[in-house]
Amino acid sequence: MNTEAGPKKSVLVAVGVIENGTGDIFICRRGESQHQACKWEFPGGKVEAGETVPQALARELEEEIGIRVASCQPFMRIEHDYGDKQVTLDIRKVTAFEGEAHGREGQPSRWVPIPELHRYDFPAANAPIVHKLQLEAEG
Numbered sequence: 437m438n439t440e441a442g443p444k445k446s447v448l449v450a451v452g453v454i455e456n457g458t459g460d461i462f463i464c465r466r467g468e469s470q471h472q473a474c475k476w477e478f479p480g481g482k483v484e485a486g487e488t489v490p491q492a493l494a495r496e497l498e499e500e501i502g503i504r505v506a507s508c509q510p511f512m513r514i515e516h517d518y519g520d521k522q523v524t525l526d527i528r529k530v531t532a533f534e535g536e537a538h539g540r541e542g543q544p545s546r547w548v549p550i551p552e553l554h555r556y557d558f559p560a561a562n563a564p565i566v567h568k569l570q571l572e573a574e575g
């Protein structure tokens with residue numbers, strides 16, 4: 437519950453939709469002790485003080501999945517209130533990177549063709565991301 441006066445503070449999150457050039461997207465499964473535990477996600481994390489979103493995304497993707505971003509573009513921005521936490525997802529499409537994406541923190545991960553993404557249990561905030569990717573893929 438929000439017991440403070442004024443609007444709730446939203447956590448800014450840099451999120452990467454990583455493409456491999458053959459229509460697959462890289463996803464990971466969140467840990468048991470994390471917020472939105474065990475859901476599948478597009479890798480990323482909280483933007484720290486003094487960082488831009490692309491800087492935070494580059495840092496998180498190196499830490500979590502061991503890739504170095506070479507090119508990314510804004511994709512969409514989503515505000516979502518989970519009740520226990522309010523998030524602002526700044527989602528970037530990563531179209532070029534170096535290294536082999538893998539779950540560097542031991543988390544399950546995989547490349548998934550866009551038409552199959554809807555089979556995965558993502559956090560509620562992610563529904564518009566999956567929808568937009570599917571519309572794009574249908575041309």
Ligand SMILES: Nc1nc2c([nH]c(=O)n2[C@H]2C[C@H](O)[C@@H](COP(=O)(O)OP(=O)(O)OP(=O)(O)O)O2)c(=O)[nH]1
Binds near residue numbers: 470476559
């Ligand atoms: N990374 C990521 N976070 C998401 C997605 N969808 C969604 O609602 N979130 C939420 C869950 C979390 O509340 C927040 C992201 O935090 P995070 O747990 O990835 O942050 P972090 O990498 O800095 O990790 P931590 O140190 O707090 O564990 O955004 C998504 O697709 N990817």
Ligand SMILES: [Mg+2]
Binds near residue numbers: 479480481482496500
């Ligand atoms: Mg994270």
